[in-house]
Amino acid sequence: MIVERYIADFWGWLLGPGWHDGILFPWLLYLLGVLVLAGLALVVLVGSGWVRWSLPLTPRQSRSLGRIVGYGTLGVALLVILLMGIFLLSPSASSSSAKEATESSASSPKDSAQADSAEGVSFSKALLRAGDFLFGPGWQEGTFYQWLGMVSVVTWGVVLVGLLAAVIRHGPLPALKVVDRTITELAEDVFRLSPRRVWALARLAIQEAVRRRIVIGFVLFLLLMLFAGWYLDPGSVNPTRLYLHFVLTTTGYLMLPLMLFLSTFSLPTDIRTKTIHTVVTKPVRAGEIVLGRVLGFFLVAAGLLAVMGVISYVFVIRGLSHRHEITAEMAAEAVKQAQTGPTKEFGVMTTMVHNHRHAILWKPADSASSTPQGQTPPGTFWLAMEQGHTHRVFPREDGSLEVGPPEGNLIARVPQYGKLQFLDRQGRPTDKGINVGEEWEYRSYIEGDTNAAAIWTFEDIRPERFPEGVLVEMTLGVFRSWKGEIEQPIRGSLLLRDRTTRSFVEVFTFSAKEFQIDSHWIPRQIKGKDLFEHFVDDRGRLEIGLKCLDRAQFFGVSQADLYLRAGDASFVGNFFKGYLGIGLQVLLVVGLGVALSTFLSGPVAMVATGGVLVLGFFGDFMYRLAVGKTYGGGPVESLIRLVTQENVISELEPSPRTTAAKMLDQLASGPLWVMSKMLPRFGDFDCSSFVADGFDFPAAMVLANTANALAFLLPVFVLGYGFLKSQELAQ
Amino acid sequence: MDSDIVIETRNLTKVYRDFWGREKVRALKALDLQIRRGEIFGLLGPNGSGKTTTIKLILGLIFPTSGEVLVFGQDAREVTKNERIGYLPEESYLYRFLTAEETLDFYGRLFNMPAMLRRQRAAELIEMVELGWAKRRQLREYSKGMTRRIGLAQALINDPELLLLDEPTTGLDPMGTRWMKDLLLKLRDQGKTILMCSHQLDDVQDVCDRVGILHQGELKELGRVSDLLKVREMTEIQCSGLSPEAEREVCAVVERLGGKVHFCGNPTTTLEKLFVRIIRESEAHPGRRVRGVLEAEPPRTIPAASGSQATGPSSTGSGPRSSSSQSGEKPNIQREN
Incomplete structure (x- = not known):
């Protein structure tokens, strides 16, 4: 009896009440996730040439290895589909999966980032948070598993469609041979990637960019920076925010179209001018061509971003730089007021520069009070904060004060958020305060x-x-x-x-x-x-x-409206993170552009990539549209409202037309949901508001964004590789 | 497969189709071909006969509709075969924003060659194609002949066993053409296999060991140049040092033995050889007018025996000849009436 109980306990521990509730299932999936990520990292490292490594395999050995890996991957993908299918269909999981389905995956990194900030920042914590985002606190909520599921389904979809096309073209048996060869070669090529070749092609892309068109983008940027000074008002309420937002947005808006253009026209131009013939007749693999281009253009973008970043930084510093004047009389008056109390309504002010003045303050020697900047030694002057900054002041011999450059405006606060509760007007605890009638319930x-x-x-x-x-x-x-x-x-x-x-x-x-x-x-x-x-x-x-x-x-x-400033991260570091965000966006655009240009002509590839870019920026809206969380219904229903000038809140009158519209919207919601899940949310990579508002962009979000970008790039790379490989380049 | 066979096509067929899969043109019909190690094989044919299609199929740039191509015993789509191949396309499709040095370095990298070897090989090849003076200029500034030369250099960067050349002499001046032909023969002597297609029949005749003639996608003729061009009913004697009397006597002997003399006199050279000779003389002695065959007396002819008919022009080419080792004269087998 005891043995039976132990065995039952063991099984319960291993498999849980439902077979997937125990420790084994999530552990296996976790292991699978780690293996796939490690494989991905290996491909990136070897492919990009950071690690010089190649397997000394004979063609026959590498073919066998390719076959094992190719079919192994397909087997794993099938297993993932089966497991996820069983999980989604099992009643115990339906509640949590429904919850998962209603949550936007984009909210995960933000939540974890906020939680991360609440705990203060350390790299290990950031890593754990990123781990949570990928694998989820419960495994099924991890974005990684959603991604794995999606990639598995798409992989098998592509294999089946390819098989069907091959059967139509070649007949059943030769079709099997064609598909077998494709799968084997695809996997084999991963092992035969040569870092030197990838780097050669990357260098070529860099040389092409440098000697052809890239200068135009750079000149445009310089021109913008030259003339922007005329229009940006350093005397506005928050000039730092204005300047930082301007440089980051301008850089992004300039880089994305530029790299879109470069990446989508490069390969089609090579195919049109037939220069690709001299490349593919060398021992170059299709994967190396795609990877080389992506890497090359990304490095071009990285170089440009670095230069633009430095120029932007200088531009911001110079744009915000100013000095006020404090005469000896002003200083004496400030001391007098500090000792006797204010005689003027606004105290003693500095001269007006950039549309603002600072109050001149003096701390008496016997005072114990502190300034917001920390402890100020008694008997010294300081200036009040204005437009988000202050200046250091130094007494001169003639009694006047020398004012230093602005300080405290270029910062990266590391906020520590707390948990918010309310007391009502009688002083009783409550979850919420009063709604004063504003629609925004933030x-x-x-x-x-x-x-x-x-x-x-x-x-x-x-x-x-x-x-x-x-x-x-x-x-x-x-x-x-x-x-x-x-x-x-x-x-x-x-x-x-x-x-x-x-x-x-x-x-x-x-x-x-x-x-x-x-x-x-x-x-x-x-x-x-x-x-x-x-x-x-x-x-x-x-x-x-x-x-x-x-x-x-x-x-x-709101909860985030009051926080403790736990410390300041480096502003330059934060500024770099802002450019890193743009870099990730560029990486996605370049990857997608190169992949689509393997089978589309330059202009078509550009429009297609641009389309994905625009849709990606509206990914969140698309998701809400797909799950019916928008006002005014789906595309057809809102079109009816537009034509009939109905408002978006009221229900449409029940009629066959309304029913048909709702049915069509229902039909469209499926593809919309899939698209919103598959397309990269470009907006999520943008952290310019963090930088401009002076908040540190948490490391967890940087990691999550990087993981997101790589997760998107992998299937895109395979897509480009497959098309290039299966294409007759000389037709 | 015989290890001596470098390229083998079996029943190779290529049909070009439009977007909807409808047949547009049948470019190649059931081609069976074997190219052996160490030979220069020429593919001849008018435009649209399937020469370039064959080369592209061998390179794996396009895929066969049916049949197969084996290169070094491997399927033509196998990438590793390219390690042993050099390819010079019809027009040198190179990156025009690169310099000659950068071009060779780039293609060397594609062969996974280490930096030292790349530099050494690039320097050798630039010297070989005589472009040392322009090695740091971007290819966009190159003339067609120069582009052709650097194109050949990139095809040789990996010291290939098999060279595929599409119209190798296009765009070259006569000196360049002669240089190219000499080079091909030298490469053949080094044991390399060369497959070339060309419209320049003279070039093919001068360098090729075997030729295949394609027309409308079908192989019409295949064999050794020497065999294909041999005029079996004719006999050619080349001699020097004969006086006009001796020549007349030789003719008389031939006729006495039942033969028919079609031509007897001084042979003419080709314009290409004349041109090459003049340029070389000029380079050797700058500023001096070249005295050559142009100033020589007109070729003497003796009347052929009565009753003989004009047989029309024919060739007595005796198989592949090393143009560098030739005497330079080509007998003129032309009867004068």
Whole structure:
């Protein structure tokens, strides 16, 4: 009996209540995933020439190996299809798979990135997050498995269609021979890739680009940079954002069409001018031609991006650079005001440059208060933040002050997000604040001069991480129910929860700054109490509350609106990540362009790749359209609404026309869903908003994006290879 | 398969089809061909006879509709066979933005050659095709003849066992043509196999060991040049040092023995040989007018025996001749009336 129980327990452990719920099934799939990824990495490494390696195989041996690998891959693909089919059909899995189906895969990296930020950034954590994204917390939610399933289905689809075409053309038996040869040669070529040949073809692509057309793109970029200075206003509310957004967007918009053009016209030109004849009559494999082109053009793009990046950086620095003047009288007045209290309404200001002035502040020698920039030694001057920056000031001998270059604008904040909860006007805990009637439900509102508050709970607050105190940054939405004092901003207060009394202690009051980031320093000592001893509990949790102080006015907050600035990453590093994002987009375009140009003429390949690019940017919309989450129905229904001028909310009148439209939309939703899942979401690679807004782009997202790009490139590469191989190049 | 056979086609057929799969043209019909190691094989035929199609099929640039092509015993689509092949296309389809050096380096890389070997081989070949003075110029600046030369150099970068040449002398001046033919014979002597197709019948005759004549996709004639061109009912005697009297006596002897003298006199050379001779003389003695056959007295002829009929022009070419080793004169077998 005992033995039987042990055996039953063992099987339960191994296979679970449903056969795939145990440890074996996910473990096998995980192993499979790792193997495929390792294989992919090997191909990329060897193919790109980073690793010089080739198998010393005789033709017969390599043919046998090709056959084993080719049919092995097909077998694995079939196994994946069967397993996924069984899983999707089994009742225990239907609920979770339905959940999976309704979630956009694009949301996964963002979620994990946000979670990553909440925990602070370390490379190992980032790697784990990327692992979660690929393999999922539960295995079936991993994007990798979705990808594997999709690739397996497509692979078998292509094999069956190819077999059918071969049967029609050659008859059943020769068709089998043709398909067998294709599968074997496809796999064999992977082992016979020569890094030297790939590099030769990559070099050729680089030389072609350099000696033909690439200069045009570069000249255009320089021209844009030359004239952009006339139109970009360094005196706008957030000039840093404007400048950074401009350079990143311009680079992207210039590079994508340029590389689209280069990559789609290169191979067709070679085929048209027959120069390809002198290449394919050498021992060159089709895979090497495709890989060489992709690599070459990507390197061209990388070089261009590097140069453009440096030019952009200089452009931004120069564009934002400015100095204010502070005379001896201004400095003396600032000291006087600091000692006696303000005599002017706005304090003493610097001269106006770039449409702004800074308040000149002086810290008395006996003052204990701190500035947002950290501890400022007593008896020194500093300038208030304006347009997201400040300047360092140095006293001159004549009593005037020398102002340094702008500081604090080119940053890459590493925010630590907390978990948001609310207290209602009676002070009772609630999940949401008030909806003030805005359609966008991103923010929830708290009412002023009541017990309503927003409370963020932050984890892992340790003295090692925040030795001098905590820098809080917030972007608040303000909703006014009456006009109030028009020149007075709405006031609020920031609170900390005492760990023993569980009551809130007010740290400071502030005036809300709308549409910009407001920084406040919470020092280590608050009203004589140490931050870590009195406010952070044993598990390292800190609760920060926010209240609105003005009656009948509201603060709107969301979880990401208030965060702790855990530190700053390197801005240059973040700027690089911005260009890396563009680089990944370019890589996808180049890969797709080269693959499509293996069987399409240059202009057609360009239009097709451009089409994928545009559709890819609207991938999220396509997905929502496919799952019926858009207003106004599918394509046919919305066309009817457009013609009949119906609004998008109201239901269409039941009629045969409506039924037919809905049926057609239903039919279209399948292909739309497949397309939205298969096409790369180009928008997801764009991290210019992170860079421009001054937030560090998390490493997990960089990894996830890279994995995404490679995952898309692999089938695209096989597509291009297959077409080039099966084509009569001299016809 | 006989290891001496480098190329073998069996029942090779190629049908070009349109987009809808309808037959457009039957370019090659059941071609059976064997090309042996160390020979120069010429494919002859008018335009559209299937010469270039055959070469493309051998290279694997297009695929047979039926039948098969074996190169070194391997299927023509097998990529590894290309390691032993050099190909000069009809027009040198090269990357015009590369220089001669870069071109050879690029093709050398495609053969997986190490850098040292590539450099050495490229230098040798550039010297061989006499383009050292223009090796750093982009090919877009090259004349047609220069492009042809660098095209041949790229075909030889891997020291191939088999050379496939499509119209090798197109675009070359007479000096270049002679240079090319000499080179082909030299390569043949080194043991390389050469398959060429050409419209220049003289060139084919001068260098080829065997020829195949294609017409409308079918092989009409195949054999050794010497056998195909032999005029069996004629006898040719070439001698020098005979006085006009002696010549008349020889003719009389021939007629006494029952033969018929069609021509007796000084033979004429070809224009190509004349041209080459003048240019070489000019290079050897710059500034001096070349004195040659142009200033020699007109060829003497003696009347043929009465009753003999004009037999029309024919050739007495005696098989493949090394043009560099020839005396340069070609007997004129033409009866003068």
